[in-house]
Amino acid sequence: MALISSTHSVSRYHVDGKIEGSVLEEVRNALIKNAIPKIESEYDEISAGWTPVESPYNPDFEAFSFQFGTYFLFSLRIDKKSIPQKLIQKYMALEIEKKKEKSGRDFISKNEKSELKEHVTDILMHKIPAIPNIYDVLWDYEAGNLYLYTTQKAANEFFETIFLKSFNLKPVRLFPYTMIEKKSDFSSTKKDRALSLAPVKYSR
Amino acid sequence: MLDIATAYNKYKFLGNDYLTWIWFLIETGADISGLLKTGDVVTLEVGNSIVLENNLGDKSKEKISIKGDQAGLEEGTTALKKGAFVTQINLICKINEDEYTFTIKGESLNVTGLKTPKTDLSKNDDEIEGLVLEKASFCFKIFEVIDTLFLNYMDQRTSDDWTVKGLQDIKKWIETY
Numbered sequence: 001m002a003l004i005s006s007t008h009s010v011s012r013y014h015v016d017g018k019i020e021g022s023v024l025e026e027v028r029n030a031l032i033k034n035a036i037p038k039i040e041s042e043y044d045e046i047s048a049g050w051t052p053v054e055s056p057y058n059p060d061f062e063a064f065s066f067q068f069g070t071y072f073l074f075s076l077r078i079d080k081k082s083i084p085q086k087l088i089q090k091y092m093a094l095e096i097e098k099k100k101e102k103s104g105r106d107f108i109s110k111n112e113k114s115e116l117k118e119h120v121t122d123i124l125m126h127k128i129p130a131i132p133n134i135y136d137v138l139w140d141y142e143a144g145n146l147y148l149y150t151t152q153k154a155a156n157e158f159f160e161t162i163f164l165k166s167f168n169l170k171p172v173r174l175f176p177y178t179m180i181e182k183k184s185d186f187s188s189t190k191k192d193r194a195l196s197l198a199p200v201k202y203s204r
Numbered sequence: 205m206l207d208i209a210t211a212y213n214k215y216k217f218l219g220n221d222y223l224t225w226i227w228f229l230i231e232t233g234a235d236i237s238g239l240l241k242t243g244d245v246v247t248l249e250v251g252n253s254i255v256l257e258n259n260l261g262d263k264s265k266e267k268i269s270i271k272g273d274q275a276g277l278e279e280g281t282t283a284l285k286k287g288a289f290v291t292q293i294n295l296i297c298k299i300n301e302d303e304y305t306f307t308i309k310g311e312s313l314n315v316t317g318l319k320t321p322k323t324d325l326s327k328n329d330d331e332i333e334g335l336v337l338e339k340a341s342f343c344f345k346i347f348e349v350i351d352t353l354f355l356n357y358m359d360q361r362t363s364d365d366w367t368v369k370g371l372q373d374i375k376k377w378i379e380t381y
Contacts, residue, residue: 001336003336003339003340003343004332004335004336004339006319007317007318007319008315008317008318008320008343009314009315009316009317009318010314010315010316010318010343010347011312011314012313012314012315012347053336054332068333068336068337068340069333069336069337069340071336071337071340073336073340138340138343140344147343151312151314151316172208173208173212173312174313175212175215175216175219175311175312175313176215176216176218176219176222176310176311176313176354177206177211177212177214177215177218178208178211179313179351179354179355180215180218180355180358181205183351183355184355184358186355186358186359186362190359190362193362194218194358194361194362195215197218197361197362198217199217199220199221199289200221200224200289200371200374201287202224202284202285202287202374202375202378
C-alpha cells in the first residue's frame with residue numbers, strides 16, 4: 001500500500017461536483033462496477049480497474065473496506081502485458097526457419113516477415129501473464145481533493161479516464177493554473193491579473 | 205477555463221517562479237510560519253538538490269543540476285543572474301517537531317520522494333485505519349504548506365507593489381552573491 005510506505009510520490013486533483021444520492025452507496029457501486037476483472041483476460045494487452053487497498057489481487061469491495069475515517073481509499077490496478085523484444089526475436093527466428101523449410105525457399109519476403117511478426121506477437125501476447133502495477137487513490141470527498149500516489153504520466157492518464165467513467169466526476173489536475181482557478185479565493189480581477197503575468201527575469 | 209494541456213504549458217513558469225521565491229525565502233530567513241498564518245512553527249531548508257533551467261534563445265535549454273547535501277548556493281544564484289529559473293527543488297520542512305523531506309517540481313507542483321515523520325502504528329489489521337489516517341494527515345500538512353505559500357506568492361505577484369518591493373528584494377538577494 002503506497003500510502004503507508006516510507007516515501008510517497010503524489011499527483012493531486014480537484015474534483016468538481018458532487019455525487020447524487022447516497023455517496024457511500026454510489027461510490028461502492030461504482031468501484032464494484034469498474035473493479036479490475038478477477039480473472040485475467042488472455043487477449044487484453046492492458047486491463048485496468050479499481051481494487052481494495054488491502055486486497056490488490058482480489059477486487060472484492062464487499063469484503064474489504066474503501067472507507068477510512070471520512071476519506072475513500074482504494075487502488076487503481078493496471079495490468080499490462082509486455083513482451084520482451086528478445087523473446088520476439090527468438091520466436092521470429094524459429095518461425096522463419098519453419099516457413100523456409102515448408103516453402104522450400106531459402107528466403108522469405110518482407111510481407112511474410114511482417115505477417116510472421118504479427119502472428120508471433122499475437123501468440124506470445126496470449127501466453128504471457130500481465131504485470132500488475134498498483135497505485136493508491138485517496139479521496140477527500142467533502143473537500144473535493146483527490147490524491148493519486150504516483151506521478152507517472154501513463155498512470156495519471158488511465159486514472160483520469162477511469163475515474164470520470166466510474167463516478168461521472170471530472171478530476172482536474174492541480175498545477176499552477178488550476179490552483180489559481182480552483183483553489184484560490186482570488187477575485188476575478190486578481191485571477192485575470194495572475195493569468196496575464198509573464199516569467200520573472202532576474203538577469204541584468 | 206482554458207484547455208488543460210494549453211494552460212499547463214502556458215503557466216508552468218508560475219510554478220518555477222514560485223520555487224525561486226521559496227529559495228529566496230529560505231536563504232533570507234523569512235518567517236514561514238508568519239506567511240502560513242498557522243499556530244504551527246514551520247521552517248523550510250533546501251535539501252539535497254536544486255535543478256535550474258535556462259532558455260538559450262535558439263529553442264535549446266541549459267539544465268543546471270546542483271546535488272548533494274548543502275546544495276551549492278553560489279552556482280545556483282549565478283545561474284539565476286544569467287536568466288535561469290528553478291524548475292525543481294528538494295526541501296526539508298519542519299512542522300513543530302516533525303520533519304518532512306520532499307522534491308517539488310515547479311511546472312506540475314508534483315511532490316515526489318515525500319518522507320513523512322515516523323509513526324508508532326503498525327500495519328496490523330487492527331491499526332491499519334489509524335495508520336492510513338495518520339499518513340494521510342502527514343501528506344495533507346505538506347500540501348497545505350505548498351498550497352498556502354503558492355497562493356501567498358501569487359497574491360504578492362499580483363499586488364501593486366510587486367515590482368517595487370517583492371521583485372526588488374529577490375534581485376537584491378541574488379546580487380549579494
